[in-house]
Amino acid sequence: MxxxxxxxxxxxxxxxxxxxxxxxxxxxxxxxxxxxxxxxxxxxxxxxxxxxxxxxxxxxxxxxxxxxxxLFQEEEFGVIPTYHEIEVLFEDDHLLVLNKPSGMDTHPNFPDQNNTLANAAAFHLQMQGEYRSIKHVHRLDRDTTGAVLFAKHPLAGAIMDKKLEERAIKRTYLALVHGKPLQKKGTIREPIGRDRHHPTRRRISPKGQPAVTHFELIEPHGNQDLTLIKCRLDTGRTHQIRIHLSHLGHPLAGDVLYGGKPVFPRQALHAVKLETPHPFTGEPVTSHAPFLDIPEIFKGIDPYLF
The missing domain is CATH 3.10.290.10 (RNA-binding S4 domain)
Structure with missing residues (x-):
């Protein structure tokens, strides 16, 4: 140790x-x-x-x-520190894991944007007297909720980037899909590329980037024609779970972009657990993300069971 x-x-x-x-x-x-x-x-x-x-x-x-x-010299944040109410799932001198709400980007898409999780993370550091550039290690879609990992200094960021590339960082998602897949568990290996006919949509494409999603059925959900599924990613393509489950014939509930019915105001997808080795100690760091908003989507489900 x-x-x-x-x-x-x-x-x-x-x-x-x-x-x-x-x-x-x-x-x-x-x-x-x-x-x-x-x-x-x-x-x-x-x-x-x-x-x-x-x-x-x-x-x-x-x-x-x-x-x-x-490692801890003062530097520019790189984003505008802005107060947003956030839930810290894990923090030490090197890493920060936050529970992202829906309707919030992970990081700014233009210099003056200040309503993202990265802005909230920078404000959180500022309030603690830490003036350092915070870096997201991975991202979640705007309307996907759950655990997001940040590095609090450049060396930690570089180490965690490598661990993500080596698949040492494990991300578990919960999804509610329409219908019930015939397989209890399986793996979807379909490359993903841009959809030339839609500015934000992606699609299965032979010339796209490799994408691998592992899924497992958990249980039916209430009286609706919905099934709770657990997913793990080997890759992190944009909209990967949404595209792969739609391709399987079971789109996410609420995900109208990929064929889901509008039974919820957003897609029913939550990053419930994040597991990573610590960049310096190698000790496992596990973060469970409680359900923040629209709790009826995952009503009665204990996030700490996954």
Whole structure:
């Protein structure tokens, strides 16, 4: 287990036995998969110390050594900090997980936009006296609710980007679909591309990007012709779950863009759980997202069961 603590702008990591003999260069490039440009900048700015001395990046480390990284300098937020009521699901010095409501973009689509989750995250940091650029690691559609992961400094952001690429970050969604699929569980592997005839719609396309959705039936929902389905993603294409389940013949309830009936004012899709290894300790971080708005969509369902 990696012991980590913060001292002002510095993050101190006590070198564990598993890192015995590794160099600082190896940790950055291989263990953390930090980008070369970012690693070079940190190295040139002498933002790494070993036992309070400037690090020699080529010397082996020993168990118990104190590896210090200057990670918490003040910087521009990158977005306009704006108050919005938000629910924090997890937070430490490196990561922030928020429960996104519907009707809110994950991040601004133009410089002056201030009504997104990223704006709310920046305001949250500002109120804590943290002046750093916050970065979303993944996104949710405007009307999809649930857990969204942010990185609170660039190195954490780079590490989490790599973990997302390696599918180490697991995202579980709940969806209410029309009808009942014949399969109790299955995998949809259909590439997704843009729809040339619609500005926001996507479609199944042989020339599109690879997309993989795993699904599992949970239970019928009340007296309506709806079924609760759990989904996990191997990829994160725009509208992926919505398109794949519609392709299966069971569009999301409320998702009129992809063939759903308007039984709800939005698509019935919620990112109920997010699981990720911590960027520095490697310990699992699990966040469950309670249902925020329009609770009748997932009425009677316990988000902590998934």
């Amino acid at each position: 990696v012991k980590i603590q913060r001292f002002g702008e510095w993050c101190e990591i006590t070198v564990p036995s598993g890192w015995e003999g590794y160099t600082v260069d190896y940790i950055f490039r291989t263990i953390w998969s930090a980008p070369k440009k970012q690693t070079h900048h940190i190295r040139m700015q002498k933002q790494v110390l070993v036992n309070d001395e400037p690090a020699n990046w080529a010397l082996p480390l020993h168990e118990g050594d104190k590896l210090k990284l200057q």
